[in-house]
Amino acid sequence: MNDFSDALSSALLLLLHWERDLAEIVALSLRVSLTAVVMAAVIGMPLGAALALFRFPGRQALVVLTSALMGLPPVVVGLIVYLLLSRSGALGVLGLLFTPTAMIIAQVTLITPIIAALVRQVIEDLWQEYAEQLRSLGAGPARALPTLLWDARFSLITAFLAGFGRASAEVGAVMIVGGNIDHVTRVMTTAIALEVSKGDLALALGLGIVLITLSIAVNATAFLVKERALRRQA
Amino acid sequence: MTGGDGESILPLELQDVCYEAGGKRLIKDMNFRLEGDRTTMVLGPNGAGKSLLLRLCHGLLRPAAGRVVWHGAGGGDPARHQAMVFQRPVMLRRSAAANVDYALALRGLARAERAARVEDALDHTGLKRLAGHPARVLSFGEQQRLALARIWALRPQVLFLDEPTASLDPAATHSVEQIVTALRGRGTRIVMTTHDLGQAKRLGDEVLFLHRGRLLERSPAADFFAGPQNDLAQMFVAGELLWWRRQKRKLPTDVDPREGPR
Numbered sequence: 001m002n003d004f005s006d007a008l009s010s011a012l013l014l015l016l017h018w019e020r021d022l023a024e025i026v027a028l029s030l031r032v033s034l035t036a037v038v039m040a041a042v043i044g045m046p047l048g049a050a051l052a053l054f055r056f057p058g059r060q061a062l063v064v065l066t067s068a069l070m071g072l073p074p075v076v077v078g079l080i081v082y083l084l085l086s087r088s089g090a091l092g093v094l095g096l097l098f099t100p101t102a103m104i105i106a107q108v109t110l111i112t113p114i115i116a117a118l119v120r121q122v123i124e125d126l127w128q129e130y131a132e133q134l135r136s137l138g139a140g141p142a143r144a145l146p147t148l149l150w151d152a153r154f155s156l157i158t159a160f161l162a163g164f165g166r167a168s169a170e171v172g173a174v175m176i177v178g179g180n181i182d183h184v185t186r187v188m189t190t191a192i193a194l195e196v197s198k199g200d201l202a203l204a205l206g207l208g209i210v211l212i213t214l215s216i217a218v219n220a221t222a223f224l225v226k227e228r229a230l231r232r233q234a
Numbered sequence: 235m236t237g238g239d240g241e242s243i244l245p246l247e248l249q250d251v252c253y254e255a256g257g258k259r260l261i262k263d264m265n266f267r268l269e270g271d272r273t274t275m276v277l278g279p280n281g282a283g284k285s286l287l288l289r290l291c292h293g294l295l296r297p298a299a300g301r302v303v304w305h306g307a308g309g310g311d312p313a314r315h316q317a318m319v320f321q322r323p324v325m326l327r328r329s330a331a332a333n334v335d336y337a338l339a340l341r342g343l344a345r346a347e348r349a350a351r352v353e354d355a356l357d358h359t360g361l362k363r364l365a366g367h368p369a370r371v372l373s374f375g376e377q378q379r380l381a382l383a384r385i386w387a388l389r390p391q392v393l394f395l396d397e398p399t400a401s402l403d404p405a406a407t408h409s410v411e412q413i414v415t416a417l418r419g420r421g422t423r424i425v426m427t428t429h430d431l432g433q434a435k436r437l438g439d440e441v442l443f444l445h446r447g448r449l450l451e452r453s454p455a456a457d458f459f460a461g462p463q464n465d466l467a468q469m470f471v472a473g474e475l476l477w478w479r480r481q482k483r484k485l486p487t488d489v490d491p492r493e494g495p496r
Contacts (some may be wrong), residue, residue: 130326132324133324136320137337137340138313138314147336153327232368233327233328233368233370233371
């Protein structure tokens with residue numbers, strides 16, 4: 001227990017000083033995860049909505065696959081992206097391995113299924129409610145898609161948050177494709193893993209506190225936005 | 235004369251229309267023709283197929299057999315000249331005015347034309363002061379009036395109403411009836427279901443009586459309420475058409491005594 005309180009007090013001291021290295025790590029973490037979430041949303045939202053609205057052969061298989069991919073192990077995703085981006089891989093010529101871009105690619109792969117699956121559920125429920133009315137007004141599924149996404153906007157925040165949570169918390173994928181290189185690809189989770197293995201519990205714990213605080217801040221903001229908007233729109 | 239632009243999409247004809255769901259035949263060999271400018275009330279007990287019939291006419295459901303035909307020339311696409319109001323109004327998460335505007339935008343109307351029609355529609359349905367309010371915070375009665383405002387703006391030739399006042403209080407029911415009457419006055423052909431016989435008398439010119447998916451009687455409203463031809467319709471008007479009575483009536487034909495119930 002003493003170890004913990006020692007580590008905690010050192011961690012708080014570290015945070016108080018807020019050194020450049022620490023700031024750099026936090027900034028890179030946010031950059032990678034937020035970029036990944038935005039890109040995954042751009043891909044996953046229309047994909048999920050399309051799965052909810054259109055009937056085509058293989059749709060059910062795709063729905064099951066999307067849900068199954070929600071639980072993708074980050075290390076496996078990291079490995080696959082690693083194989084694709086490594087010198088001998090299909091995308092090796094791009095020279096992206098061990099860059100933040102590689103980390104973003106891995107995280108987009110990881111969270112697109114999460115966003116798509118959650119969006120599919122939300123849009124399917126809403127379509128149940130709207131289908132007859134919208135079809136009566138002359139809007140088929142294709143025309144309804146943007147309408148439904150817009151009307152579900154508050155529920156979609158939850159999908160976005162789930163994606164962000166997954167992206168900012170995972171360590172396996174970014175470790176493999178990023179390599180945890182100091183000043184280049186070191187993010188909070190990989191730094192924590194490294195510091196723990198080195199025995200520097202203070203820095204690890206300090207980063208952990210920052211990570212959790214950021215997560216709470218992002219979720220609280222989203223919650224407030226959603227609450228306010230819902231109160232207005234019912 | 236009809237409420238839409240140009241030629242009429244009527245007459246509407248149902249030819250041997252059947253509808254099935256879950257292996258059950260819910261609409262059976264329906265044949266009738268709608269034209270003119272009367273208001274048609276579709277009556278019958280729960281499960282008679284009234285709502286299904288409206289959805290088949292409106293094109294929301296496809297018949298399992300038979301055809302739904304719009305005979306009129308009516309500008310090519312009959313779907314553009316008809317509309318439907320549901321028992322539960324469905325409003326989008328935007329303002330009352332934007333809900334009306336959305337329907338007009340789907341029909342491809344220009345912005346200026348839409349704005350004029352939205353204002354006119356909200357005005358005629360008494361919703362002008364609520365134009366900027368989010369539609370989903372309006373009361374149930376106001377939402378149903380907003381659904382009718384949407385119709386007012388769309389100016390359909392034919393309007394299907396599926397128990398539009400089923401969950402409204404008398405005041406809200408009254409204002410819905412006023413708007414329906416005004417729509418009719420503008421030339422919209424009304425086809426409506428209701429469980430409110432008083433309403434059917436107030437608004438209807440003719441009655442279609444349905445029972446267990448079949449059209450059993452069609453007659454002018456005055457004749458129907460004075461004394462229907464059909465014995466089941468007589469029981470219905472007298473308020474005696476109960477579930478067990480129907481079951482009993484079914485016995486001789488549907489159950490073979492040697493085999494027991496199917």
